[in-house]
Amino acid sequence: LAKTTQPISMDSYEGQEVNITCSHNNIATNDYITWYQQFPSQGPRFIIQGYKTKVTNEVASLFIPADRKSSTLSLPRVSLSDTAVYYCLVGEGETGGSYIPTFGRGTSLIVHP
Amino acid sequence: GAGVSQSPRYKVTKRGQDVALRCDPISGHVSLYWYRQALGQGPEFLTYFNYEAQQDKSGLPNDRFSAERPEGSISTLTIQRTEQRDSAMYRCASSSYDSGDGSRTDTQYFGPGTRLTVL
Numbered sequence: 001l002a003k004t005t006q007p008i009s010m011d012s013y014e015g016q017e018v019n020i021t022c023s024h025n026n027i028a029t030n031d032y033i034t035w036y037q038q039f040p041s042q043g044p045r046f047i048i049q050g051y052k053t054k055v056t057n058e059v060a061s062l063f064i065p066a067d068r069k070s071s072t073l074s075l076p077r078v079s080l081s082d083t084a085v086y087y088c089l090v091g092e093g094e095t096g097g098s099y100i101p102t103f104g105r106g107t108s109l110i111v112h113p
Numbered sequence: 114g115a116g117v118s119q120s121p122r123y124k125v126t127k128r129g130q131d132v133a134l135r136c137d138p139i140s141g142h143v144s145l146y147w148y149r150q151a152l153g154q155g156p157e158f159l160t161y162f163n164y165e166a167q168q169d170k171s172g173l174p175n176d177r178f179s180a181e182r183p184e185g186s187i188s189t190l191t192i193q194r195t196e197q198r199d200s201a202m203y204r205c206a207s208s209s210y211d212s213g214d215g216s217r218t219d220t221q222y223f224g225p226g227t228r229l230t231v232l
Contacts, residue, residue: 034220034221036221042225043204043206043223043225043226044156044206044221044223045223046221046222049220085155087155087156100158100161100169100171100172101146101158101161102158103155103156103158105154105155
């Protein structure tokens with residue numbers, strides 16, 4: 001099974017850049033890496049997705065090294081509203097085969113004033 | 114457009130009763146997933162469908178759990194003879210599977226969940 005490993009928790013302060021790294025040693029060739037954000041009492045919400053190198057959108061950046069065995073979610077200048085749990089998701093399975101999304105345990109990010 | 118909806122939002126039942134949880138995915142989404150999430154934990158995969166076909170049900174805890182999506186749209190997760198350990202948040206997600214380049218680009222859109230409490 002493709003498993004992910006993330007830090008359980010992180011603390012930061014408003015205005016700082018936060019980097020959360022996820023390890024996924026068994027990632028399959030055709031798998032994408034997807035990060036989700038979850039606030040209390042809500043379902044996970046898509047943040048960013050990538051396959052290799054770097055991806056950037058209006059919310060975050062995702063850095064993926066050449067071996068794809070890890071990925072780093074970067075949140076620039078966090079605010080209090082970024083306090084949430086962040087999940088790294090790596091699909092398991094082959095193209096056309098069974099796809100079992102495996103969420104990591106998540107990283108609980110707390111942003112302090 | 115409307116997002117993923119689930120009903121009921123809250124369900125309280127007595128041990129031994131059957132419950133049916135409904136998921137209405139985003140219109141046109143091919144894939145539909147069911148998860149169970151315990152407090153403080155990440156979503157735990159239960160099963161998923163592509164159109165009406167159940168692709169994988171390896172995450173269903175036991176044979177009291179079943180799911181269907183007969184017309185490739187709305188799905189129902191049924192739990193028979195509920196037990197207290199079944200109490201959890203049950204979440205549904207849908208996605209538009211895109212394999213244009215041979216890779217998976219599933220972006221899942223989650224519903225609000227159904228909070229199940231078994232007394």
